[in-house]
Amino acid sequence: MKHSLPGTLKGSLREYRTMNGADLLKRIEGFYDWQNERFQAGFWPYARSTNLGPKAMAAVSDELGRKTDGVNFGSQDYLSLSNHPAIREAAHEAIERYGVHSAGSPAFIGNTTHSVALERKISEFLEMERTVLYPTGFAAGFGAIKGLVRSSDYIVMDNLAHACLQEGASAATKNVFHFRHLQNEGARKWLEQIRAKDTENGILVVTEGLFSMDSDTPDIGGLADLCHEFNATLLVDVAHDLGSLGEDGRGHIGMQEMLGKVDIVMGSFSKTFATNGGFVATRSRAVQQYMRYFSTPTTFSNALSPMAAAVALKAFEIIESREGVDRRASLMRNILSLREKLVAAGLEVYGDPSAIVGVKMGSEALARLVSRQISNMGLVANLVEFPAVPKGQARFRLQVMADHTEEQIIAATTIIKQAYEAGAAELDTIVNPPMRASA
Ligand SMILES: Cc1ncc(COP(=O)(O)O)c(C=O)c1O
Structure with missing residues (x-):
């Protein structure tokens, strides 16, 4: 038996x-019992x-x-940079110069010479126009979506997209439609259905350059074409491939010859760039400026520490060398x-x-x-x-x-x-x- x-x-x-239950704290005890066992x-x-x-x-x-x-x-720590001597030195120099704290949101005076240079470097690296920094990659993914999408808009996203993208989507609108992992035809069906009824509101299509559980990649060019056809905007999360994949480290966007052709590229420094932090790169200064003041995780949160900005900047330098x-x-x-x-x-x-x-x-x-x-x-x-x-x-x-x-x-x-x-x-x-x- x-x-x-x-x-x-x-x-x-x-x-x-x-x-269920009226007591928010008591009702979670079942989880603790299971987890602790x-x-x-x-x-x-x-x-x-x-x-x-x-x-x-x-x-x-x-x-x-x-x-x-x-x-x-x-x-x-894909390129083993977190203990690299030049990275450690950059961190020490930043501490000597600025102290340890940015002491303000980027919307006030939380930026430093290093973080401004980092924004420029990312734009140049990705052949984008402008970039906004965030305290984490999660904040960048969540904030990019929440910053752009309003309740009457639509989101069409790969069903395996990262939690920061899923949560940003749920926080932005109820109109979230998932397509089967990597299936651009599924995205097309949703786009057709949405545009058949509504040509007034926006649509954000969301995917990743390299999926973090399955290690696979969409046809990014195909998605960009669909966005063009249906007047939608494309966002690609490059947290796992930027810096670590492709001869020049431009990840799948680079390998698929899509540099400068994706509307919004968001990423994280936490996998390859030896520090916390994230970014949203845009194709216009107008979008960058809007994000600075309407993407709440950057507007209403303290900026990346000066040390983190200096580390990420040095990591880009090594990655390009x-x-x-x-x-x-x-x-x-x-x-x-x-x-x-x-x-x-x-x-x-x-x-x-x-x-x-x-x-x-x-x-x-x-x-x-x-x-x-x-x-x-x-x-x-x-x-x-x-x-x-x-x-x-x-x-x-x-x-x-x-x-x-x-x-x-x-x-x-x-x-x-x-x-x-x-x-x-x-x-x-x-x-x-x-x-x-x-x-
Ligand atoms: C695809 C993807 N996007 C965003 C993030 C969030 O990055 P961070 O660790 O910088 O918050 C992660 C990390 O877990 C991720 O895997």
Whole structure:
């Protein structure tokens, strides 16, 4: 007889998103009970801290102080710039010059010489006219949409677009229509339906240059053509590919020859540019100026710290240099090597080669058992499960860095393979416990 799974191997965050009850604080306790049981059992690999930073080898601790010491494929620092000597020096110089705080919104005097130069650099890099900075990439995605779209307008977006885009869309209008991931024909259908009824209001089409869970990419030119045909505006989030992909680091917009041809490009510094922060690049000064005062996460929030602006600016300098080309080449070598070794070990990987290498586990129960094993075996990697990805498609999202070594890639592959086998055996004994011999 099959046994049912314990609570720690069942359930998802989705069940706790909508709750009933008049007491806002009391009604969330069910989540805590479930989460804490998982946490105590070693099935909650989230909210950990690194002791010495996001390097290729790392020591991380969870909130109970339980440690994993080993190879790190869980940090996002694709070109390994966060510890680069020139980046550290830029940070120190900025602190010497400005102190540590920007002390104001960019709409007042929160900008610095470095942040103004950074805005210019991003515009030039992307062949756009102007740029606005935000304190985080999330704020940029949310703020770009909320800043432009009003309640009578429409949003047509890829159903896997990042949470900052989804939340910006819900906050801006009820008229949000999703098309199937990467299916431009689905976008066309919505655009046709909307324009058949309404030619007065605006439409924003939203996608990503590289999707953060599946590591795949839309036909950006095709979407731009659709926007042209239906009088819509295109926004592309380049958080994961800008700087790290393409010979010149221009990501998929560059590789698809779409530089300067997308209406709004938004991005984050947090994956490749060694700091917090985000941006919205526009094709006109008019749009930039409007965003400065009507995109609330930049208008009503303190500006990026002077140090963050100096770091991102220095990161662009490295990314554009010969060293940047070499770092991207090392990153791609590591990505291809990791993907090849995982497949050779009998594991499945998602999407196209990028710094995001999703390794398929399947069921959430199996993925949680494997995640406990990999932590014990010395691999730091992030578990992603429903609702961040579809039910039954739980996976580890490995994030590759330029400075990972071949030995570290081999170690990660060996650990995942062994942990997968151990987790699968453990799951089998839970579901089909061995029969007890009768006395
Ligand atoms: C596609 C995408 N957009 C935006 C963001 C937000 O970036 P940040 O970490 O700078 O807030 C992320 C990061 O999680 C992302 O994956």
